[in-house]
Amino acid sequence: MIQIQTLVTFIIYFIFLMGIGIYFYKKTTNIEDYLLGGRGMGSWVTALSAQASDMSGWLLMGLPGAVYLGGVKESWIAIGLFIGTVLNWKFVAPRLRVYTGNTNSMTLASFFEDRFQDPTGLLRVITAIITLIFFTIYSSSGLVAAGKLFEAMFSINYSVAVIVGAIVIVLYTFLGGFLAVCWTDLFQGILMFLAITIVPILAYNNVGGIDSIREAMISKNISMGLIPEVNLPLLAIISTMAWGLGYFGQPHILARFMSIKSIKKLPEAMTIAIVWVLISLGGAVVVGLISIPMFPNIADSERVFIEMITQIFNPWIGGILLAAILSAIMSTIDSQLLVSSSTLTEDFYDKVIKKDASEEELMHVGRICVLLISVVALFLALNPNNTVLGLVSYAWGGFGAAFGPVVLFALFSKKTTWKSALAGMIVGTIVLVIWKQVGLGSIMYEIVPGFIANVLTISIINIFIVEENDQILDEFDQVVETVQNGDLL
Incomplete structure (x- = not known):
């Protein structure tokens, strides 16, 4: 049975989140406030909001679960x-903030259209469609994690647990928009870090x-080495490290870069983010390793942290730390x-x-x-057989393959046109989906x-079609x- 102290802790936490949503509901006066916080976010809020929204439930559930089952070699995901985090902050953040400020773009889709001056609108529409598809899958992964948390803590039905989690999250997002999301992320990022x-x-x-960890790993035949014990270990390492490629195309992380007040605040935000990520990823790996002797026969590996x-x-303390998972x-x-x-x-209704x-x-x-999006994600999450890491990996890979190369070419390639960007996006997405559907994902993420298909497509078309618009x-x-020059915007 649930301890009343834990329940009280969660209720207080929920009230706190609702209070933030109501507070920023009154502060949100226009669409730029609602979607990007008026582009006035500070270093700490930007950094912790970006990383907290990045890591999600898989940091405290999916990654420890993977390490629990696979051992030290799963650390390549964290590496x-x-x-990817370092490269994203160092190279993508500054140019994206300046570019989206210049073009007054509030979404990734509108940035692509404005950056390449696509006359057809196809680049914006295709980007928006891909965003909605993969974010629905991604959001459902979070609801699965919430369902598992509430089911384990409160001994309630999984479906009821998912619905309860969805209601709380939707309420403060619905009310306060970007400002509420970022400020709650700041507090949530601190709580996650402590836990x-x-x-x-x-x-x-x-x-x-x-010694206890080593003995348990030997008894369960789990290797303590970093090198995977497979026929093609290098391929396995590349496949797991490739999670880092996904950063360049994640709309919810890139939105944080767009919202910071000035590029002069980025170095400080980058330092905060990197320290947070380094310690948090390391802690998650250690949790997975310690769980091997601590829980030798747990039914669901993604519940080891709980x-x-x-x-x-x-x-009382447990309730606070479990709130970190939430x-x-x-x-x-x-x-x-x-x-x-x-x-x-922005991309459909307004345009x-x-x-x-x-x-x-x-x-x-x-x-x-x-x-509307919450309802769709909720229906996907009601399947209790879904795993947090499985859903996250597909959505993360989808954004990385579809948008990552386009973002990099948009920011660093002067000659890229809207035609090559659109072709690369479509080819990259199709290759990813087919690769996954035919079962090759078990060989290579x-x-x-x-x-690669996206990069090659853009590069080849750039040979034949070069940007000539002087503007x-x-x-x-x-x-x-x-x-x-590091100028203020």
Whole structure:
């Protein structure tokens, strides 16, 4: 049975989140406030919001579960993600902030259209469709994680647990928009960081140290080496490290770069983000390893962190730390719902359905879109056989393969045209989906062939079709100069 102290802790946490949503509901006065916080976010909020929305429930559930089953070799996922995080902040963030400021773009789809001046609108529409498809899958992964958490803690039916989690998340996203999402992410990121550092330290002492972990891994035939024991170990390493490629195409993370007040704040935000990611990923790997001797026969490997907290801590402290798992889940779903809402509002309603819509009307439409997307994601999440890591890996790979190369070419290739960007996006997505559907994902993570196909398509077309529009070329040069000089926007 659930401890009343844990329940009280969760209720207080929910009330706190609702309070943030209501507060920023009053502060949100126009569509730019609702979708990007008025492009006025500070370093700490931007950094922790980006990383908290990035890591999601899989950091505290999916990754420890993978390490619990596969051992140290699963750390390549964390290594790849850390490298991807550093590269994304260092190279993508500055140019994307300047470019989207210059073009007044509020979504990735509108940025692609404005950057390449696509006269057909196809680049925006295809980007928006891909965004909605993969974000629906991604959001459902968070609801699966919420369902598992509530089911384990409160001993309630899985479907009921999923619905309860969805209601809480949707409410504060619906009310406060981007500002509420970012500020809740700040607090959630701090709570996640505390949990992933404190819990493994205390659990390590409880299991008897490294010798106990080694003995348990030997008894379960789990290797402690970094090199995978397969026929093609290099291929396996590349496949797991390739998670890092996904960063360049994640709309909910890129939206944080668009929202920061000035590129002068990016170095500080980058430092905060990198330290957070390094320690958090390391902590998640350690949680997975410690769980091997601690829970030799657990039924669901993705629940090891939950079980670890409930065994070590009293109900009051445990409730706070379990709220960190909920924080990880919420901090990603709220961002995904908001970006999906942004896509429907900015890229379809405002530019296709009703071009003269008022600011107030667009905010109402944005909130309605949050509800619609939530309902679809909820139905997907009601299947209890879904795994958090499985759903996340497909959606993450989809964004990385479809958008990652296009973002990089948009920011660093002067000669790329809308035709090559559109072709690369379509080819990359098709290759990823086919690779996954025919079962080749077990050999190589589908993001790798999808990403490569996208890059090759754009590169080949760039040989034959080169950008010649002087306005586009001048704007590119202006962005590069602004970033190099570190000018305020």
